Amino acid sequence: MSNVLLQGISKSFGELEVVHSIDLEIASQEFIVLVGPSGCGKSTTLRMVAGLEEISDGMLQIGDRVVNDIAPKDRDVAMVFQNYALYPHLSVADNIAFGLNIRRVKKPEIKRQVADVAQTLELTDLLNRKPSELSGGQRQRVAMGRAIVRHPKVFLFDEPLSNLDAKLRIQMRAEIKLLHKRLGVTSVYVTHDQVEAMTLADRIVVMHDGRIEQIGTPMELFRNPANLFVASFIGSPPMNKLSGSVTVKNAVPSLDIGHGASIKLRSDSVSSDDHGRSIVVGIRPEHMNIEPGNGPGWSEIPFDLTLVEPLGSEALIHAMVGDTPIIMKVETRNEVSHLNDATRFYVQAEDVRAFDAETGKALDFTVAG
Amino acid sequence: MKDKLIWLNKHFRREWQIYVMLLPVIIWFIVFLYKPMYGLQIAFKDYSIFRGIAGSPWAGFEHFYTLLDSDQFLRAVKNTFVISGLSLIFGFPVPIILALMFNEILHQGFKKTAQTIVYLPHFISTVIIAGIVITAFSPSSGVVNLLLSKLGIEPIYFLTKPEWFRPIFIGSGIWQEAGFSSIVFLAAIAGVSPTLYESAVVDGASRWQMIWKITLPAIMPTIIIMLIIRIGNLLEVGFELVILLYQPATYETSDIINTFIYRQGLQGGQYDLAAAAGLFNAVVAFVLVITANMIAKRYSKTSLW
Numbered sequence: 001m002s003n004v005l006l007q008g009i010s011k012s013f014g015e016l017e018v019v020h021s022i023d024l025e026i027a028s029q030e031f032i033v034l035v036g037p038s039g040c041g042k043s044t045t046l047r048m049v050a051g052l053e054e055i056s057d058g059m060l061q062i063g064d065r066v067v068n069d070i071a072p073k074d075r076d077v078a079m080v081f082q083n084y085a086l087y088p089h090l091s092v093a094d095n096i097a098f099g100l101n102i103r104r105v106k107k108p109e110i111k112r113q114v115a116d117v118a119q120t121l122e123l124t125d126l127l128n129r130k131p132s133e134l135s136g137g138q139r140q141r142v143a144m145g146r147a148i149v150r151h152p153k154v155f156l157f158d159e160p161l162s163n164l165d166a167k168l169r170i171q172m173r174a175e176i177k178l179l180h181k182r183l184g185v186t187s188v189y190v191t192h193d194q195v196e197a198m199t200l201a202d203r204i205v206v207m208h209d210g211r212i213e214q215i216g217t218p219m220e221l222f223r224n225p226a227n228l229f230v231a232s233f234i235g236s237p238p239m240n241k242l243s244g245s246v247t248v249k250n251a252v253p254s255l256d257i258g259h260g261a262s263i264k265l266r267s268d269s270v271s272s273d274d275h276g277r278s279i280v281v282g283i284r285p286e287h288m289n290i291e292p293g294n295g296p297g298w299s300e301i302p303f304d305l306t307l308v309e310p311l312g313s314e315a316l317i318h319a320m321v322g323d324t325p326i327i328m329k330v331e332t333r334n335e336v337s338h339l340n341d342a343t344r345f346y347v348q349a350e351d352v353r354a355f356d357a358e359t360g361k362a363l364d365f366t367v368a369g
Numbered sequence: 370m371k372d373k374l375i376w377l378n379k380h381f382r383r384e385w386q387i388y389v390m391l392l393p394v395i396i397w398f399i400v401f402l403y404k405p406m407y408g409l410q411i412a413f414k415d416y417s418i419f420r421g422i423a424g425s426p427w428a429g430f431e432h433f434y435t436l437l438d439s440d441q442f443l444r445a446v447k448n449t450f451v452i453s454g455l456s457l458i459f460g461f462p463v464p465i466i467l468a469l470m471f472n473e474i475l476h477q478g479f480k481k482t483a484q485t486i487v488y489l490p491h492f493i494s495t496v497i498i499a500g501i502v503i504t505a506f507s508p509s510s511g512v513v514n515l516l517l518s519k520l521g522i523e524p525i526y527f528l529t530k531p532e533w534f535r536p537i538f539i540g541s542g543i544w545q546e547a548g549f550s551s552i553v554f555l556a557a558i559a560g561v562s563p564t565l566y567e568s569a570v571v572d573g574a575s576r577w578q579m580i581w582k583i584t585l586p587a588i589m590p591t592i593i594i595m596l597i598i599r600i601g602n603l604l605e606v607g608f609e610l611v612i613l614l615y616q617p618a619t620y621e622t623s624d625i626i627n628t629f630i631y632r633q634g635l636q637g638g639q640y641d642l643a644a645a646a647g648l649f650n651a652v653v654a655f656v657l658v659i660t661a662n663m664i665a666k667r668y669s670k671t672s673l674w
């Protein structure tokens with residue numbers, strides 16, 4: 001059963017259209033993450049769902065109602081804002097109770113629910129404090145508490161963790177995920193941090209310039225990006241791109257990248273008609289090995305090493321293939337000195353993605369399911 | 370002690386620019402506020418212009434006894450408190466309400482026009498304000514009486530009736546200043562984070578609830594500061610307007626301490642008595658500011674100092 005449905009949703013500010021006809025179907029209890037670079041329209045889309053922005057075109061359905069013209073308060077959604085939007089003059093308890101007070105819920109009932117939520121979020125000892133007396137993480141929790149206590153159909157989050165420091169962000173990320181597991185409320189979460197998107201989402205929606213580039217589970221996007229934008233946006237460090245022209249020899253396709261080097265391609269990505277066509281391939285840093293692999297699918301590509309960055313159990317190798325900079329991620333096995341001697345990497349055709357050089361569309365892309 | 374001196378010396382060397390910037394204010398205070406205080410002593414002297422301030426003989430609290438025995442002075446004190454108390458009660462909330470109302474106007478053009486119209490009277494000289502008031506309430510040709518006569522009511526000689534002085538004075542004061550005073554509150558409202566309202570909208574708050582539960586509490590510190598300042602100035606009734614509007618027939622309700630000082634001192638030449646009245650005024654005002662500040666500190670954690 002779908003819980004939130006966006007059909008051809010567009011948004012214009014005056015003459016300028018910033019969200020272009022978005023289609024998205026969100027299942028009940030699903031955790032959806034909207035991710036994309038700054039200014040791509042994530043917040044605007046979320047705010048249209050919340051009812052804080054008018055929908056210029058299209059249809060929005062929450063539950064089984066079309067809510068385009070329904071006021072935010074009647075949409076049964078709760079939103080957590082980036083700056084938490086806590087009321088500075090109210091105590092933590094009153095902040096959490098705000099939505100219930102507005103709805104004129106009976107006092108003892110409010111008290112019970114606030115205590116409940118405070119327990120869940122470990123805020124019980126802080127209920128009498130003012131927001132100014134809380135740490136960033138505690139404020140964040142109060143903001144979540146205010147949303148939870150309303151028992152909405154849908155949670156909306158707009159970059160709720162971006163004001164926290166890196167360590168706290170990781171901790172809160174895990175808490176949000178646990179909370180979602182426990183409460184099972186449909187959630188739409190906006191972030192520009194792809195790691196956050198990968199770790200939290202049931203499905204990720206990658207947006208770019210007001211359009212959806214791809215929708216899929218984190219692993220689908222990682223393994224099978226629909227285009228070069230998604231390929232370089234998801235994953236860190238980003239996918240390496242190498243361009244060249246297709247040669248097909250004995251029905252085995254490969255990419256000639258110059259300097260006599262070639263990369264074997266998956267046979268389902270190009271056909272013999274594509275001989276001579278110029279394309280771009282993407283290879284994840286994690287899929288490049290410096291130890292030779294054996295088998296027919298492996299290619300060997302020489303590079304000029306520029307820098308080794310040890311990260312602990314892994315290391316990043318920066319290198320040049322011809323004129324193209326690449327980054328590889330390899331295991332160190334507690335030793336990095338040998339990495340400095342690397343001169344070539346090995347990759348399986350299975351792990352090489354091919355994209356059209358002009359449109360950036362994946363050549364071997366198949367919609368999953 | 371010695372450490373402190375060394376510290377001070379270092380401090381001044383390092384931060385002298387700040388003190389240079391402070392200097393104009395200090396000079397202003399000395400020239401316009403502290404130096405005239407020297408003249409205050411005539412309140413305790415039998416002052417004569419010919420003998421000068423230093424040459425006049427001391428008179429102790431004589432003038433104060435005279436004042437406290439004078440029905441006119443006591444009436445002026447009472448009128449001052451009544452007029453300013455009433456303007457506080459009726460006038461203080463008006464700019465706040467105006468600011469809240471402006472904040473609710475969504476159409477920018479309409480908002481700007483409305484604001485300009487209510488700011489305007491502030492920029493008109495008090496003399497002209499008085500002229501407008503006198504004209505408007507004139508028994509023969511004033512708008513007010515014209516309207517009343519349309520309703521079949523006999524013309525009223527508003528400005529000669531003691532019972533009408535206070536409403537007219539307070540009303541015209543509000544008309545002149547309320548708009549302009551609302552700017553402070555508008556600025557405070559502008560400082561409230563818009564996401565607070567968005568969050569409230571999603572939680573289901575109506576516009577009224579947002580005003581009561583978000584805007585008002587958010588500007589409460591500003592309201593309290595303004596209130597302390599107003600209470601401190603409680604005895605500073607706009608005396609130009611009183612002088613321009615009052616007449617012997619309305620002294621009963623219109624004569625305030627400042628007009629009393631003006632009449633005794635400048636018109637009657639009793640400088641020592643006028644100085645004593647002025648000093649009395651200042652001391653009461655001083656006590657009022659301190660009390661207001663203390664109360665505000667105790668109950669709201671907001672205060673001037």
Ligand SMILES: Nc1ncnc2c1ncn2[C@@H]1O[C@H](COP(=O)(O)OP(=O)(O)OP(=O)(O)O)[C@@H](O)[C@H]1O
Pocket residue numbers: 013018036037038039040041042043044045192
């Ligand atoms: N009120 C507005 N008036 C005009 N243009 C707007 C308004 N709000 C947003 N925009 C424009 O819409 C586009 C999308 O904005 P939006 O806030 O949705 O981006 P975002 O993806 O949330 O970015 P970020 O990651 O920086 O928050 C931007 O180009 C922005 O300039």
Ligand SMILES: [Mg+2]
Pocket residue numbers: 042043044
């Ligand atoms: Mg945003």
